[in-house]
Amino acid sequence: MSPAQIEREAIRLFSEKTYPLVGMRDISDAVELLPGSLYVHITSKEDLLLKIVERGIGIYLSALTPIVESEKPAQDRIRDVISSYLRLLDANLDITKIAMFQWRYLNGENLASILELRDQIDGLFVRVVTDGIAAGEFNSVRHPHVVAISLVGLLSSTAQWYSVQGALSADDIAEQLSDIVLGGLTG
Structure with a gap:
């Protein structure tokens, strides 16, 4: 075993x-x-959960970081991040459900280490939103962090209702979400 x-x-x-x-x-x-x-x-059930959550968040950090750090316009990066997120969700639904929601069952240092990883994900979204505002691609908002965290929440919540066998593919959903998000940021 x-x-x-x-x-x-x-x-x-x-x-x-x-x-x-x-x-x-x-x-x-x-x-x-x-x-x-x-x-x-x-060593313990919590240690097992920690490893799973770390791996799950790591999947997203590895894929999303290069997109956010690219030189593309912020609107393209938002579309690419949403598309990549939904494709990762499609390929990793079970671990995503755990990584995005069950981290709350961790305690002490385990929880602290996961909160740092979650902050890294949040930071990616903050960066692309603030880059878009600075470049004049997005509307100016008082609190870009709130916009970015809302986007993280929107994407994370898809794990609760998304189905690999559903009527819409991950790409279909990504396209619709991108249109909604960008409509709000640029409209």
Whole structure:
């Protein structure tokens, strides 16, 4: 039994039931280990959640950072960020549900480390919004941070209702969300 297999089953279980409703016995049953044997591979259920959340947020940071740091106009970067986010969601729905919502079950230093990662994601959105305002592409707003965090919330919430088998593809949804967001920023 590898740690990757344990993590994969934990992702499935946390996504289906949520972290608080999954016990170590559920995880050990899923990977066909005795509960005590599971601790040979992981230190705790919270440590497992931490690793999953870090990995999930890391997927988004790795993909979105180069887009935001590009020299493209801010309007193009917003479209690209939204499109990339929705494609990542499509490919990583279960881990996204955990990374974007279940981090709240972490405590102490684990929570603090995740809040730092979340701040990095927020910072990417703040940057592209403030760049757009500075370049005159977007309307001036009193609090660009509020606009950026609202955009993060909008995208994060898609994990709660998006379905891979849904009538709209990730690209269709991204296009509609981009039009709405840019309409608000430029209208």
